[in-house]
Amino acid sequence: MEIIAGILVLLMIASAIAAASFQDLMNAVIASCIVSLLAALLFYLLQAPDVAMAEAAIGAALVTGIFVIAVKRTKRFEE
Amino acid sequence: MRKLISIILLGMVATGLFMSISQIPFGEPGERIGDHFINQGVNETGATNIVAAVVVSYRGFDTLGEVSVLFTAAMGLGAVIGLVRRKKTHTPIEPASLIVYTGCRFLFPVILLVGTYIVIHGHLTPGGGFQGGAVIASAFLLMYLGCRGKRIRENLSRGLESLGGLLFILLGVTGLVIGRDFLFSFLPEGEAGNLISAGIIPLIYMAVGLKVGSELTGIIDHLIEDTDELPE
Amino acid sequence: MNFLSEYTYYIGAFSLIIIGLYIILVKKNLMKVIIGFSIFDTGIYLFLIAVGYLREGTAPVFSKPGLDAGKMVDPVPQALVLTAIVIGVAVLALAVILAIKIYAHYGTLNLRKIKEQRW
Amino acid sequence: MKLEILLAVVFGGSLLTYLLGKISKRARDILAILVLLAATAGIASLYGRSSTAILCTGFLDFPLVLRIHPFAWIFALTIAVVGLCAVIFSWHYIRKKGRTDFFYFMMLLVISSMIGIVLSGDFLSFYIFWEIMSWSTFLLISYNREEAIAAGMKYIVMSVAGSLVMLVGMISLYTQTGTLVFEGITRNLNSASSGYLQFILILFFVAFGIKNAIWPLHVWLPPAHSEAPSPFSSVLSGILIKIGTFGFILLIYGIVQVQVFVNLGHALFNVRNLLLLLGAVTILLPTFIALLQDDAKRLLAWSTVAQAGYMILGIAYGTSESLSGGTLHFFNHALFKSLLFMVVGAVEFRTNGVRDLNSLGGLIKKMPVTFAAGLIGVCGLIGVPLTNGFVSKWLIYHTLIVNHSPFLAFVALLGTWGTILYSYKLIHHIFLGQLPRKYEQLNAAPVSMKVPMIFLSLAVVVFGVLPGLPLHVINLSEIGFGMEPLAINMWGVVTGSGTIQMLNIATALTLGGIVLWLFFRMGRKNTRADQLDNYAAGAPVPADRYQYSVKFYDPLTSMIAPYLKDTADNFYSALARGIRNVGNGIRRIYTGDVGNYVMYIILFLAILIFIQLYWKVW
Incomplete structure (x- = not known):
């Protein structure tokens, strides 16, 4: 179990760094979506199914949707 | 330069955090304060999901405040959108492909059903008004993205939202009316584990679900509307 | 190494916080800054939940009979985070719409270029 | 009449007036007058009484106490009477303007709250009524909108500052003595140290001084008085600023006993000397600034500031004679200054808002009653014998001279000299000289304006001839303060080093007047010449060029004007500019870039962490 948690945390940090470094905002948004999704999994591992459910629905779906709409409306690439 | 300073400062903060x-x-x-809730929660509220008991029963008043924060944020969003009057140039909406379209139409009622289930069983299993509302809103997001052009009627979403808020407050005031505290659970607790149990917790979670769902849907609706009507 | 396995979740949470802060501090693009905020938020949620965790614990739901109340994780941080997440998305949407408006007005999302933003 | 009922009548009456105004304008005006008549009668029936009443026991765990004693009685009666005159005066005046319901409501509210202040027996109710008064005054000053808003702003900013300072003083008194009731404070304050008393006194002096417009705190007064509607100007100048005087008397004589006050502090550095010095400056500077004004109401406003200086001198001097002088001067000033504001208001009303002295003149032919009232008022202001100002100023001068304060006496006399100059300018520019063509069709003031003017003029003369009437009440209040009362009779005052008997003066003046009249009767008859009937080198000169009332004191003005910059006003402006500059400087770090803000937070956190790691503070 700890191994799984460690891998998930590593993946999460990696995708957060990816979100920070991508010049393409759409990619950054997808990376942050992955961060949220992995965070939801970690919540589940931490015995917090309620929060995991909320994080999955909101962090992974709604926030990403909002960001996608916003990026589509503005510039896609970071200057 | 800025990057360097930031990294040094963050390194320092990270050290401090590491130490603590x-x-x-x-x-x-x-x-833990939570021990009381875990040990007594089922007896006191009749809800098997202790998180739901904490959110709705023990911290019910806070939840009302948080719901109103949500409402305020949505209202601010509407105000910002209304701030700039734009010319209405309807750009033709590019339809999604048939597979996406059909998939979305198939998934939409299923997600909606799941969301409703999560809301209603909030006091028994993990889930509740906030999560279910978010799931419902994500169903609408799917509709907006997949089946472009379909829109929820604004009056409907606003009405549902108001209904949710009103229901919450009415349930709270009922406690006052019968001579007890605000948000007093005036219904019988019933047998823990049954669908109809736990006093007013399911009712309030339904109100919260209505409110959160319609609020988040409204936010997405606003965003989409703003995007669609702006000239490209 | 013992520390790492012991504090996996804390490390993850604080890494997210630091990365989010780094994005806010360094990046010039407004949308990127908002993404940074979202990551920062996630880190805080993760930390709060991790604080309430009990080793070998179960979720605070009496879904089946015979669950030990003493082995349940703390429900209070969960309840806090639950509402915080929902409020977070609403605030995030507000920030995003403001960014869109700023872009519509100034034609750029580069914070350093928007001189008039200085109030 | 019971005190609670009295307050209920005035406050309820003001609200009722507002509501009635929605139905009938005429009924509203009558009701307003009736309410104040009832209040006047009620207060008059309390003559000579000294009693307290509990208004409410548990307001914020403090008792609200009302009390009446001769000293509050004379203030309350003055407030009610002057308020009544001002409300009668408003009858015609305000009809031209909008929002009349609001005007009447606020007017009555101000008067009611002032009555509440003088009747209150503890600091909490004092403060509550004080705040009601301040805010409704602000609304009334700003009644005319436009420039009046700025004047009102200036007023309310200073007023709020004063209220806050007073609140600090109240809290400090409460922590020191454990009560807010005046009597309890007096009882418990005996053990307080001299330094603490000075601190308390200075705090309250700032609050009362702002309301009373002592020199460096007076900046709100001239714009507020000149921009407010005239009936309210007369209330403002006649009684409202005297609430500050009331506070001074209450504090010095009622709470900190006067013996304590006089002996407070070291030889030079004590609040009494400070107050006397400020009083002298308040007499000197504003008197001569008033001389430079061309706006009738602004001139009167500066005159009010100057006259307040006399009251401060009288009160701060701390003998029973000086207190009599100060209180009597308050009473007299309320009468003649509200009379003068009404005179100017009547002129303003008939000429459609002209207040510029240089464009008026010769109105004596058109408004004779107003002129007579103005003349009597001006005589009172100067202190001509047989008018009331004479007695009070005599008392103040006498105190200063007998107690060896030559400098203060000189300043007071110099102030009177300036008063004569600007009073003459006022009366001459409005009523004497040539009548401009455009005012030839002017009507006399309406009856509703004449009635209060005649009443107040009569009061000025009656109390000038019979100063014993108010002095008797003042004596009662001095006995209440535990002081030696003055030896008085109906016609004047008897002191060891000088006596004033209005009977003798009146007889002498009457005889002298008869002699003079006979003298002139026996001389040649004077003839009246037309304005244009003179030699103009053959060139016809238009009548309007013979306007002798322009640049009246030009030589004097050009001599003294450079020394009379309104330094206090400039100081406040400079202060405001400085604060704004500092604010702008601080704003530099708020760049509008969210990254920078977070940077500041992180920087702070990093410093904290650094301190902890390095020194292990926590």
């Missing part, structure tokens, strides 16, 4: 979190034991039992 090494003091916090992970996973050790300790003095």
Whole structure:
């Protein structure tokens, strides 16, 4: 179990760094979506199914949707 | 230069955080306010999901405040959108492909059903008004993205939202009316584990679900509308 | 190494916080800054939940009979985070719409270029 | 009449007036007058009484106490009477303007709250009524909108500052003595140290001084008085600023006993000397600034500031004679200054808002009653014998001279000299000289304006001839303060070093007047010449060029004007500019870039962490 948690945390940090470094905002948004999704999994591992459910629905779906709409409306690439 | 300073400062903050979190034991039992909720929650509220009991019953008043924060944020969003009057140039909406379209139409009622289930069983299993509302809103997001052009009627979403808020407050005031405190659980607790149990917790979670769902849907609706009507 | 396995979740949470802060501090693009905020938020949620965790604990739901109340994780941080997440998305949407408006007005999302933003 | 009922009548009456105004304008005006008549009668029936009443026991765990004693009685009666005159005066005046319901409501509210202040027996109710008064005054000053808003702003900013300072003083008194009731404070304050008393006194002096417009705190007064509607100007100048005087008397004589006050502090550095010095400056500077004004109401406003200086001198001097002088001067000033504001208001009303002295003149032919009232008022202001100002100023001068304060006496006399100059300018520019063509069709003031003017003029003369009437009440209040009362009779005052008997003066003046009249009767008859009937080198000169009332004191003005910059006003402006500059400087770090803000937070956190790591503070 700890191994799984460690891998998930590593993946999460990696995708957060990816979100920070991508010049393409759409990619950054997808990376942050992955961060949220992995965070939801970690919540589940931490015995917090309620929060995991909320994080999955909101962090992974709604926030990403909002960001996608916003990026589509503005510039896609970071200057 | 800025990057360097930031990294140095963040390194410092990280050191401080490292020092302090090494003091916090992970996973050790300790003095917790939650113990009371865990031990007495089922007896006191009749809800088997202690998180739901905390959110709705023990911290019900806070939840009302948080719901109103949500409402305020949505209202601010509407105000910002209304701030700039734009020329209405309807750009033709590019339809999605047939597979996406059909998939979305198939998934939409299923997600909606799941969301409703999560809301209604909030006091029994993990889930509740906030999560279910978010799931419902994500169903609408799917509709907006997949089946472009379909829109929820604004009056409907606004009406549902108001209904949710009103229901919450009415349930709270009923406690006052019968001579007890605000948000007093005036219904019988019933047998823990049954669908119809736990006093007013399911009712309030339904109100919260209505409110959160319609609020988040409204936010997405606003965003989409703003995007669609702006000239490209 | 013992520390790492012991504090996996804390490390993850604080890494997210630091990365989010780094994005807010360094990046010039407004949308990127908002993404940074979202990551920062996630880190805080993770930390709060991790604080309430009990080793070998179960979720605070009496879904089946015979569950030990003493082995349940703390429900209070969960309840806090639950509402915080929902409020967070609403605030995030507000920030995003403001960014869109700023872009519509100034034609750029580069914070350093928007001189008039200085109030 | 019971005190609670009295307050209920005035406050309820003001609200009722507002509501009635929605139905009938005429009924509203009558009701307003009736309410104040009832209040006047009620207060008059309390003559000579000294009693307290509990209004409410548990307001914020403090008792609200009302009390009446001769000293509050004379203030309350003055407030009610002057308020009544001002409300009668408003009858025609305000009809031209909008929002009349609001005007009447606020007017009555101000008067009611002032009555509440003088009747209150503890600091909490004092403060509550004080705040009601301040805010409704602000609304009334700003009644005319436009420039009046700025004047009102200036007023309310200073007023709020004063209220806050007073609140600090109240809290400090409460922590020191454990009560807010005046009597309890007096009882418990005996053990207080001299330094603490000075601190308390200075705090309250700032609050009362702002309301009373002592020199460096007076900046709100001239714009507020000149921009407010005239009936309210007369209330403002006649009684409202005297609430500050009331506070001074209450504090010095009622709470900190006067013996304590006089002996406070070291030889030079004590609040009494400070107050006397400020009083002298308040007499000197504003008197001569008033001389430079061309706006009738602004001139009167500066005159009010100057006259307040006399009251401060009288009160701060701390003998029973000086207190009599100060209180009597308050009473007299309320009469003649509200009369003068009404005179100017009547002129303003008939000429459609002209207040510029240089464009008026010769109105004596058109408004004779107003002129007579103005003349009597001006005589009172100067202190001509047989008018009331004479007695009070005599008392103040006498105190200063007998107690060996030559400098203060000189300043007071110099102030009177300036008063004569600007009073003459006022009366001459409005009523004497040539009548401009455009005012030839002017009507006399309406009856509703004449009635209060005649009443107040009569009061000025009656109390000038019979100063014993108010002095008797003042004596009662001095006995209440535990002081030696003055030896008085109906016609004047008897002191060891000088006596004033209005009977003798009146007889002498009457005889002298008869002699003079006979003298002139026996001389040649004077003839009246037309304005244009003179030699103009053959060139016809238009009548309007013979306007002798322009640049009246030009030589004097050009001599003294450079020394009379309104330094206090400039100081406040400079202060405001400085604060704004500092604010702008601080704003530099708020760049509008979210990254920078977070940077500041992180920087702070990093410093904290650094300190902890390095020194292990926590």
